[in-house]
């Protein structure tokens with residue numbers, strides 16, 4: 001069918017709204033009419049080239065939800081009219097990782113930046129009108145009015161789910177909340193230091209609070225973002241990492257935070273070094289943010305790593321299991337425990353996507369959301 005979506009023709013570049021042809025679903029696929037999609041910084045990393053993909057043009061977007069409008073042949077479990085939230089990481093349910101409770105590391109994820117169908121790598125679910133293949137970001141491309149996806153990427157949710165808010169569960173909420181609860185293993189009474197209070201950081205705050213942290217210290221240079229962090233449970237919000245570290249030390253007899261979570265917009269090794277300096281002996285640094293894919297090296301004093309047994313852990317989708325954790329977080333949202341409405345600063349039309357990213361860069365948004 002004919003549709004429209006935000007594509008990147010080359011990196012560095014900008015989003016451009018293009019007419020698209022969207023494939024009918026094959027077996028184990030769904031075609032979905034999109035309702036809403038969050039503007040995650042990772043899509044911006046695709047436009048800058050920090051996060052290269054295998055095929056350009058690529059249609060962006062990896063955080064969204066919509067309504068099933070066509071189900072592939074012999075594809076049980078889904079019906080036209082079902083609401084789904086996408087998981088930007090497919091979960092096959094069968095590989096070593098899926099079967100041991102690490103769906104975020106499903107082996108299918110290796111194909112997530114390839115753009116083509118992973119079971120038929122020369123075939124693309126999206127095309128330009130002249131037949132040029134269009135890669136799908138993370139196999140889903142939520143910046144399109146309609147998209148066809150593998151069922152492995154779609155989590156069915158109840159009919160009363162407000163997708164215009166719950167779309168955040170596809171990335172920001174699971175990534176941030178899970179960075180604190182799962183990857184960081186925050187425990188009751190902990191002091192947690194969070195660098196960056198965008199869509200991920202504000203959810204990391206909530207995860208830390210839900211896990212029982214006594215102090216949740218957020219560092220962000222933007223006053224508005226600090227205020228939002230405080231409104232969703234941060235106990236302290238400061239402008240600089242030096243202030244944040246000093247506060248963490250003041251609460252811990254000089255030792256430092258139990259867990260530090262790095263969710264800044266564009267990460268460098270230096271951010272990890274700063275977080276590393278902010279945690280106590282055996283403390284954990286959770287690295288969630290993305291930066292340039294070619295960046296290597298983390299400046300940490302080796303002796304401190306070894307003698308203090310500090311830990312640095314990468315975190316992908318907050319070490320969450322999409323099939324279990326998206327419904328769980330939806331339940332917390334519906335119960336009023338997880339705040340999402342408060343994190344959605346502005347809604348945009350698809351055609352205004354570049355304005356949305358401008359607002360993100362200017363610090364005007366926690367999360368911008370496209371409403372289709």
Ligand code: CXF
Pocket residue numbers: 040041042062088138171175317
């Ligand atoms: C990212 C992880 C790397 C691929 C794009 C999505 N996660 C969250 O935004």
Ligand code: ZN
Pocket residue numbers: 040041042043062063171172
């Ligand atoms: Zn994301």
